[in-house]
Amino acid sequence: xALNKAVLPDANRNLEQLYEEFVTRARALGTEVYRVxxxxxxxxxxxxxxxxxxxxxxxxxxxxxxxxxDLAAAVAGAGAEVTGGNPRERAEAADLGISSFxxxxxxxxxxxxxxxEINRRLVSMLPPAHLALVSTNRLVGTLQEAIxxxxxxGQIPGYLAFVSGPSRTADIxxxxxxxxxxxxxVVVIFIDEGGDAGE
Amino acid sequence: MSKAALRQATREALANTNVCSAxxxxxxxxxxxxxxxxxxxxxxGLRREVARIKREAAERMEELAAQFTxxxxxxxxxxxxxxxxxxxxxxxxxxxRSRGIKTIVKSKSMASEEIHLNKYLKEQGLxxxxxxxxxxxxxxACQRPSHMVMPAIHMSRNEVAEIFSRExxxxxxxxxxxxxxxxxxxLRRKFLSSWMGISGANIAVAETGTxxxxxxxxxxxxxxxxxxxHVIIVGLEKLVPCFTDIAPILEVxxxxxxxxxxxxxxxxxxxxxxxxxxxxNYHEKKELxxxxxxxxxxxxxxxxVFKEALQCVRCAACLNVCPIxxxxxxxxxxxxxxxxxxxxxxxxxxxxxxxxxxNLCLGCGRCRDYCSGxxxxxxxxxxxxxxxxxxxxxxxxxxxxxxRVLVNRRLFHRLLKTASRLQKPFARGGKIRHLPLFxxxxxxxxxxxxxxxxxxxxxxxxxxxxxxxxGRVAIFSGCLIDFVYPGIGxxxxxxxxxxxxxxxxxxxxxxxxxxxxQAGLTNIFAELARQNIAAFAGIDAGHILxxxxxxxxxxxxxxxxxxxxxxxxxxxxxALAEKVxxxxxxxxxxxxxxxxxxxxxxxxxxxxxxxxxxxxxxVTGEPRQLLIDAxxxxxxxxxxxxxxxxxxxxxIKFPELSRSVLDRKLQAVLGSGAEVVALxxxxxxxxxGGGMDRQNPRVQVMHTAEILARCLAGTGRVQNG
Ligand code: SF4
Ligand code: SF4
Numbered sequence: 016x017a018l019n020k021a022v023l024p025d026a027n028r029n030l031e032q033l034y035e036e037f038v039t040r041a042r043a044l045g046t047e048v049y050r051v052x053x054x055x056x057x058x059x060x061x062x063x064x065x066x067x068x069x070x071x072x073x074x075x076x077x078x079x080x081x082x083x084x085d086l087a088a089a090v091a092g093a094g095a096e097v098t099g100g101n102p103r104e105r106a107e108a109a110d111l112g113i114s115s116f117x118x119x120x121x122x123x124x125x126x127x128x129x130x131x132e133i134n135r136r137l138v139s140m141l142p143p144a145h146l147a148l149v150s151t152n153r154l155v156g157t158l159q160e161a162i163x164x165x166x167x168x169g170q171i172p173g174y175l176a177f178v179s180g181p182s183r184t185a186d187i188x189x190x191x192x193x194x195x196x197x198x199x200x201v202v203v204i205f206i207d208e209g210g211d212a213g214e
Numbered sequence: 215m216s217k218a219a220l221r222q223a224t225r226e227a228l229a230n231t232n233v234c235s236a237x238x239x240x241x242x243x244x245x246x247x248x249x250x251x252x253x254x255x256x257x258x259g260l261r262r263e264v265a266r267i268k269r270e271a272a273e274r275m276e277e278l279a280a281q282f283t284x285x286x287x288x289x290x291x292x293x294x295x296x297x298x299x300x301x302x303x304x305x306x307x308x309x310x311r312s313r314g315i316k317t318i319v320k321s322k323s324m325a326s327e328e329i330h331l332n333k334y335l336k337e338q339g340l341x342x343x344x345x346x347x348x349x350x351x352x353x354x355a356c357q358r359p360s361h362m363v364m365p366a367i368h369m370s371r372n373e374v375a376e377i378f379s380r381e382x383x384x385x386x387x388x389x390x391x392x393x394x395x396x397x398x399x400x401l402r403r404k405f406l407s408s409w410m411g412i413s414g415a416n417i418a419v420a421e422t423g424t425x426x427x428x429x430x431x432x433x434x435x436x437x438x439x440x441x442x443x444h445v446i447i448v449g450l451e452k453l454v455p456c457f458t459d460i461a462p463i464l465e466v467x468x469x470x471x472x473x474x475x476x477x478x479x480x481x482x483x484x485x486x487x488x489x490x491x492x493x494x495n496y497h498e499k500k501e502l503x504x505x506x507x508x509x510x511x512x513x514x515x516x517x518x519v520f521k522e523a524l525q526c527v528r529c530a531a532c533l534n535v536c537p538i539x540x541x542x543x544x545x546x547x548x549x550x551x552x553x554x555x556x557x558x559x560x561x562x563x564x565x566x567x568x569x570x571x572x573n574l575c576l577g578c579g580r581c582r583d584y585c586s587g588x589x590x591x592x593x594x595x596x597x598x599x600x601x602x603x604x605x606x607x608x609x610x611x612x613x614x615x616x617x618r619v620l621v622n623r624r625l626f627h628r629l630l631k632t633a634s635r636l637q638k639p640f641a642r643g644g645k646i647r648h649l650p651l652f653x654x655x656x657x658x659x660x661x662x663x664x665x666x667x668x669x670x671x672x673x674x675x676x677x678x679x680x681x682x683x684x685g686r687v688a689i690f691s692g693c694l695i696d697f698v699y700p701g702i703g704x705x706x707x708x709x710x711x712x713x714x715x716x717x718x719x720x721x722x723x724x725x726x727x728x729x730x731x732q733a734g735l736t737n738i739f740a741e742l743a744r745q746n747i748a749a750f751a752g753i754d755a756g757h758i759l760x761x762x763x764x765x766x767x768x769x770x771x772x773x774x775x776x777x778x779x780x781x782x783x784x785x786x787x788x789a790l791a792e793k794v795x796x797x798x799x800x801x802x803x804x805x806x807x808x809x810x811x812x813x814x815x816x817x818x819x820x821x822x823x824x825x826x827x828x829x830x831x832x833v834t835g836e837p838r839q840l841l842i843d844a845x846x847x848x849x850x851x852x853x854x855x856x857x858x859x860x861x862x863x864x865x866i867k868f869p870e871l872s873r874s875v876l877d878r879k880l881q882a883v884l885g886s887g888a889e890v891v892a893l894x895x896x897x898x899x900x901x902x903g904g905g906m907d908r909q910n911p912r913v914q915v916m917h918t919a920e921i922l923a924r925c926l927a928g929t930g931r932v933q934n935g
Contacts, residue, residue: 040475101494103440107406123476133488133496136439140432158476159461166457171422173289173487174438177480182432184394185472186348186366187374189240192394195347196401197432197479 033121033154034205040124041203044180045193050151050205057206058084061146064202065093065111068144072098074109076134080148080206081115106137112198114139115148116178118164119205122157124179126203127165131173139176144200147178151205220545220570221868227542228874236367237540238878244534245853247473248584255465263462265525265588271420271454272515272524278420278453279506285423289485291502299329299509306331306412306445307338309503313443315340315409319401321429321437322346323414324362324528325447325507327549328562331412342412343404345433347397354381360544360551362530363471368543401433407492411437415448416467416527418506422457424484425504428467428477435479442491443501446483450511451524463527466586470529510561519597523557525587532581532591537857537875538574546574553581553591560598569606572598576864576875577732578857579829596731603734616730616738623724623745627669630697634665645907661907663698663900670700674719677707684714688755690746690769690794692762693725694896702896705923706761706797712811712926713804722749726768729862736776743773747786758790761797761919763827763895764862770794771830796827798894798918802836805843812925814845819921820888821848822879822902823855824895837894837918844925851886860901876905883913890914892921 038048049064051057061084065073073090075081075097087097090113098105106112114135118127126147130136139145155161165171182197193199271278283293296302310318318335320326320342332353335342344353348365352358354377359365366374375388378396386393413434417426425446427434438444454463460482468474489500515521533539533552547555548564553575560568575595582590608616619626645661670691687710695703707717727742746769750758760766773787801808819841827833834855842848859865859875879902883891891906891913893899903915916924 044478102490102496103406103492103494125476125480131487133439133490136435137490140435140439158464162458162461162464171424171457171482171484173484175482175484176435177476177482179476179478179480181478182430183478184347184431186346186351186364186431187369187390187393188236188371189364189367190371190390192391195394195398195431195433196345196405196436 030151030154033156034151036121036156037119037124037154040122041180042124044124045201046124046180047200047202048205049203051207053208054084054206057148057204058086058089060204061086061113062089062093064146065090065095068111068200070095070111070144072096072109072111074098074106074112074138074142076112076114076132076138078115078135080150081113084148086113102134102137103141106134106141109138109142111144111146112138112140112142113146113148116203117149117153118161119149119154119203120156120158120161120177121154125158125161126178127161128176128178129172129174130176136174136176139178140197143194143198145198145202147201147203149203149205151207154205215567215570217570220574223545224542224574224868224871227545228870230368236370237543240364240367241534241540242853244473248469248531251469251473251475255469257466260462260466261586261588264466264527264586267454267459267462268451268525268527268587269522272451272521274455275450275453275512275515278455279450281420282418282423282453282506285421286485286504287423289423290499291423291485291504293504293506295506295508297508299507302329302447302505302507302509303331303334305503305505307335307340309443309445310335310340310410311338313409315443317404317408318342318410318412319404319408319437319441320344320349321411321413321427321434322349322365323412323447324550325414325449326412327359328449328509329447329507331447343401343408345401345405345437346429347394347431347433350397350401351377354378358544358549361533362528362550362555405436405440408441409492410443410445411441412445412447413437415446415452417454417460417463418448418452419457419460420453420455422484424457424482426460426464427481427483428464428479429481430472430474430478432479435481438481438483439489442489442497443503445503445505447505447507449507449509451514451526467527467529470531470584470586514561520557520561520594522589523554523561523594525589526554527586528554529586531584531586535580535584537578537580537859537878538576538871541871541874542574547571553595554589557591557594557598568598569602572602573867574871576857576859576861578825578861580825580855580857583829596734599732599734600736601734608733608735612733616733616735620725620727620730621738621741623722626724630665630669634667634697637664661904663903665697666700668700670696670703671719671721673700673704677704677717678711679716680711680714682714683716685716686755687715687717687800688750688753688758688793689717689719690723690726690750690758690760690765691719692760692765692896694900695762699896699899699917702761702899702917702919705917705919706759708923708926709801709808709919710759713801713807718753718755720749720753724749726765728764728768728772731768731772732862739772740776743768743776743787744783747773747783747790750790751786756793757795757800758793759795759797759800761894761896761917763796763824763831763833764897766794766796767826767830796831796833796894798827798837798840799831799833801922802840805840808922809843812844812922815841815921815925816845817847817890818849818888819846819890819892820851820883820886821854822851822858822883822891822893822898824893824898825855825857827894828855833894837892840918840922841892844922846890846892846921849886849888851882851888853882856882858898858901860897862897865901872901873905876901880905880909884910888913890916890921892916892918894918
């Protein structure tokens with residue numbers, strides 16, 4: 016496959032700048048953004064958010080990051096339950112879905128996920144709220160960089176999801192309304208030291 | 215569709231204040247929001263890149279289709295090449311039947327609209343539900359989308375509430391957020407129970423077999439995730455060679471469509487992926503069918519002119535900025551609407567209808583400036599018209615006017631002089647207020663200027679001259695200045711005299727031919743071009759100046775294009791074109807000399823950008839600076855560059871539309887609080903002047919030349935105003 020033009024993230028743009036840019040764009044879209052230094056803090060924050068949001072049922076999609084955080088325990092600790100049943104039922108029954116993302120784009124406040132695995136897609140689409148986890152060092156500057164990165168990897172994943180904020184529509188009288196078919200609430204936690212799990 | 219039916223449809227649309235105000239309001243906000251979305255982005259560079267990618271892809275359409283098929287198949291998809299709409303429809307119905315599927319969810323796809331899929335599936339006993347909120351509303355209301363991106367933009371919340379009440383058989387309050395929640399609930403049930411999902415695509419990447427979809431609501435993601443069978447309908451024009459080609463298209467599409475930096479969801483699907491069906495069974499690889507739709511696209515790609523339309527990314531910016539679309543919405547087009555819709559209608563859905571609809575384009579050129587695919591839409595529409603006329607010929611009256619009268623300068627000018635005498639009973643104070651019977655639509659809401667007693671060409675002998683000439687300028691007056699507004703011509707002469715230029719007015723010059731081009735008569739346009747080129751050939755003057763931007767465009771750009779293939783005339787056309795300049799640019803270049811003579815105007819002036827001057831000659835700052843030099847207090851109206859609705863014969867063919875466009879312009883003018891509207895085009899002057907005369911006669915409408923000449927009062931022999 017002739018995938019060329021591999022471009023590494025622009026080394027000159029430091030991570031702090033990228034993060035600031037992401038925060039500005041994402042908040043403008045209605046995304047809530049948090050940042051923690053390490054896995055322990057991330058786990059703590061997830062518990063706190065689950066409590067604050069008054070969430071009763073949580074759907075998890077497995078990933079190294081989710082496992083490393085031992086989220087099932089964190090959710091239980093926050094007084095919520097992890098849903099059961101087949102993958103559809105698990106996601107449909109939940110008030111909150113949690114999944115991890117592979118990349119974040121500063122310029123547009125976008126999260127990028129390889130959503131080939133069905134659980135990831137269900138968990139990030141069916142519940143009314145979604146909590147996204149991503150390693151801070153996976154921030155890239157622009158959409159162009161993100162696409163070049165993906166192209167450079169060789170095989171393109173079966174299902175790539177770019178998510179920028181909550182689901183929205185303006186189809187009735189051009190009035191912006193949040194939360195049509197997808198989550199009406201999107202929260203992202205950037206983890207500075209996620210170890211290999213963030214990759 | 216007949217001419218009368220189209221005119222009737224436009225009348226009804228104009229009467230539907232809902233459509234007009236929703237579209238108009240959106241349009242005004244759109245321009246500002248879009249501007250912000252493109253901040254720090256190089257739109258020109260991006261769209262050139264998009265145009266290049268799509269142009270090259272269209273040239274290699276067949277090769278890319280084969281490559282895409284190979285790659286997508288390798289990743290587990292089934293690719294079907296549908297030559298016609300019928301092929302595509304049948305494939306889908308057959309697939310559903312063979313899998314025993316009854317319920318289908320659809321996410322928005324213009325290609326499915328194009329092939330009238332919903333109607334067909336219904337006839338086949340299949341239940342296909344639209345899941346994009348706007349599309350669902352349209353489907354429940356049994357209508358068709360009026361906008362590519364915002365299908366239900368023409369409906370009010372009350373109408374939507376009524377439609378929803380009927381659907382769920384319970385009263386629904388016209389409250390937007392609760393109606394959105396209602397849609398979420400109702401459609402979620404459909405999503406969870408459907409066995410087939412049908413979606414469209416925004417980009418198809420040949421090298422990887424990837425399909426890219428942009429959506430905001432999330433219904434696209436659900437359609438492509440929940441049902442275990444997924445069908446994608448994608449037009450061949452969506453193919454691009456490389457995965458990295460996605461980036462520039464994604465940069466322009468959301469920005470131009472809805473002024474978003476990016477849509478909420480961008481989904482890229484490469485081959486089959488796992489799914490869990492409604493019964494809870496896990497499928498390692500779900501069924502993925504990709505229909506590559508031709509339906510006129512290879513024919514378009516093979517057309518030397520219309521292949522340009524394949525550069526379109528369907529952002530709908532051309533609709534959003536179109537003064538006609540803003541008024542009549544979906545009436546301007548068929549399945550696809552607006553300027554691009556007209557062209558696509560001709561190739562994809564209904565060539566007969568396109569023949570009428572193409573006439574709705576004013577030729578204002580605004581869409582061209584905003585097009586993400588860098589397409590010259592007005593030129594394509596004009597080519598549609600040319601081909602129609604070539605095939606079907608002209609009506610009798612038009613035939614006589616163009617083929618007998620316009621090409622014969624003496625006859626044409628004699629008739630105009632006769633008309634000047636005949637109009638006397640209707641004209642008072644130089645204006646026509648009432649025209650007999652069938653022409654009354656023309657004067658309703660505005661007055662028309664009368665044809666002048668003495669045309670400009672007969673006043674040349676009495677024009678002001680400089681005391682000591684430092685140069686010579688040849689004047690191309692154009693029909694409107696020559697016969698309707700000779701005063702503008704006199705003002706031009708006066709300003710030039712003040713700058714030290716002596717003028718010549720070649721007697722043999724005639725109509726620039728633009729109306730013939732507009733009517734689709736290339737031959738006659740070329741004949742008039744040759745007559746004018748010959749008229750100016752032996753004239754000893756450094757510049758050819760015109761105070762009509764339409765004439766300037768014709769002489770400067772269109773003649774060389776038109777005669778490019780002619781070994782003798784192309785050279786002469788280029789020689790002429792080089793000398794041509796519009797009034798304001800010329801005076802601007804010499805303005806130091808002028809400033810010393812001027813008596814300050816001390817009035818509030820707003821400037822109207824004429825389409826041909828701004829969009830073809832790219833002149834906007836020069837006249838404004840001249841007005842400031844003349845002591846005017848310049849106040850901008852918004853939007854300053856919206857067409858006035860004149861469009862030459864347009865105001866005769868669609869008087870109601872022309873007048874409605876004019877009304878928006880008049881509102882903009884009045885909103886600025888100006889005492890004078892300055893402009894550089896006699897056509898706009900006729901339109902805006904006539905409208906203002908009825909609305910508020912105290913607001914003066916003047917050509918920049920007239921304003922400057924007035925500020926030079928006392929320095930020449932002719933007084934104006
Ligand atoms: S040229 Fe003007 S009237 Fe014609 S389609 Fe473009 S914007 Fe609309
Ligand atoms: S013609 Fe241009 S502006 Fe119109 S939809 Fe296509 S790309 Fe967009």
